[in-house]
Amino acid sequence: MRRILLELCYEGTNFCGWQIQPNGRSVQQTLMNALFMVFGVKIDVTGVSRTDSGVHAQQYFCHLDIINDAFDISKLCPALNFHLPDSVSALSSCVVDNDFHARYNAVSKTYSFRILNREARSPFCDRHTIHFKQRLDVEAMQKAALHFVGKHDFASFMSAKSSTKENCTERTVFFLNIYEKDDIIVIDISADGFLYNMVRIISGTLFFVGVGKIKHDDVPTIITSKNRGMAGPTLPAKGLTLEKVFY
Numbered sequence: 001m002r003r004i005l006l007e008l009c010y011e012g013t014n015f016c017g018w019q020i021q022p023n024g025r026s027v028q029q030t031l032m033n034a035l036f037m038v039f040g041v042k043i044d045v046t047g048v049s050r051t052d053s054g055v056h057a058q059q060y061f062c063h064l065d066i067i068n069d070a071f072d073i074s075k076l077c078p079a080l081n082f083h084l085p086d087s088v089s090a091l092s093s094c095v096v097d098n099d100f101h102a103r104y105n106a107v108s109k110t111y112s113f114r115i116l117n118r119e120a121r122s123p124f125c126d127r128h129t130i131h132f133k134q135r136l137d138v139e140a141m142q143k144a145a146l147h148f149v150g151k152h153d154f155a156s157f158m159s160a161k162s163s164t165k166e167n168c169t170e171r172t173v174f175f176l177n178i179y180e181k182d183d184i185i186v187i188d189i190s191a192d193g194f195l196y197n198m199v200r201i202i203s204g205t206l207f208f209v210g211v212g213k214i215k216h217d218d219v220p221t222i223i224t225s226k227n228r229g230m231a232g233p234t235l236p237a238k239g240l241t242l243e244k245v246f247y
Contacts, residue, residue, distance in 0.1 A: 003100055004064050004073060006031075006045070007092040012056040013127045013238065014087060019050045027051075027088060031062070034083035038076070039068060048102045048245050049109065052197070054237035056128060059091075061245050063102040108174060110190040110244040113203040113235065118183040129184060130239040136210030138180055141187075144209040144216035145176040147223065148189075148202060155226035157202050158195035159234065169195060169226075178206065185210075188243070197234050205232035 008031070016024030028045060035043040047062040077090040084090065114129040116122060121131045155169040174190045187203050205222065208214040214222075214232060222230045 001065050001067050001098070002069065002073075003096050003098045004066060004076070005094050005096045005100065005102065006062050006064060006076070006090060008057065008060045008062065008088060008090055010057050010060065010088040011127070012051065012054050012087075016053045017051045017055065018047050018057075018060070024053070027060075028062075030085065030088055031080070034080045035064065037083040038079045039066065039071075041067075046102050048106050049194075049242070051242060052200075052237045052240075055240045055242065056238075057242040059244050060242060061102050061106070061247075063096065063100060065098075105247050106245055108190055108192050108246045109194065109242065110188065110246075111194070111199045112189075112241050112243050113187040113199060113239050114241070115185040115187075115207065115239060116183060117180070117185050125184065127238060128241065130236050132207075134211060136185060136207070137212065138178060138185060138210065140212075140216045141185075141206045141210045142178045144206055144214075144219045145178050145187075147216075147219035148173050148176045152223050153226060154195055154198055154223070156222050156228055156231045157198045157205070158228065159197035159201070160228045171195065171198070176202075190244075200234045200237065200240060201228075201231055203232075203239070204235045207235060208232035 010027050015027050018027045020026045020029045031045055043064050045062045045064045073093055073095060076093045080090040116125050116129040116131045117136050119133050151170060151172040153170050172192045177188045179186055187206060189199055209216050
């Protein structure tokens with residue numbers, strides 16, 4: 001048996017997320033279907049994280065075990081891509097130790113959230129951004145972003161409907177950068193881990209700062225409150241992309 005680390009990217013619009021769901025088309029099941037076509041047997045895959053319906057990934061990793069020791073791993077991605085839909089692509093594969101775990105061995109992830117901030121919507125951006133006509137105060141958002149960097153308890157930025165069993169809601173944010181390019185405001189955030197909907201809620205809080213509903217210097221109070229009700233909204237999933245995973 002060999003454990004394989006597989007790198008993917010996917011456009012998440014028409015998926016219910018990574019994880020297999022009772023009713024919905026998932027990236028995980030789509031990949032497992034392609035693996036069955038290549039190997040002729042069911043092969044389970046374990047992903048680095050769960051992504052919500054409509055979320056995209058420029059880089060996503062999963063691990064899987066194959067029994068066929070004769071199979072040339074360098075041919076795995078071309079074989080998978082022959083069977084995968086256009087919205088999913090296998091980028092690379094390599095053999096890892098049998099105790100390697102795609103989720104637990106990841107040390108950090110970087111996400112981006114994009115807001116098209118202009119009067120007119122764009123058909124070229126609709127799948128990957130949210131659209132907001134009113135001008136956002138980017139400078140205030142940048143000031144607010146500084147308060148998130150470092151180790152904090154992010155309970156205020158976890159979905160109230162979260163089913164997480166984790167006792168610890170502390171995470172370390174390595175950077176949170178906000179910049180604007182071609183009318184798109186980009187929020188880049190990197191951390192050692194994320195709570196359920198954490199990026200979308202932080203982005204929603206920064207969005208509220210941008211429209212003046214939250215002051216930038218109110219963010220420390222929101223963090224220490226551990227009160228989801230004090231933070232901003234959970235922004236739509238289509239604006240979110242998993243950009244990078246580090247091991």
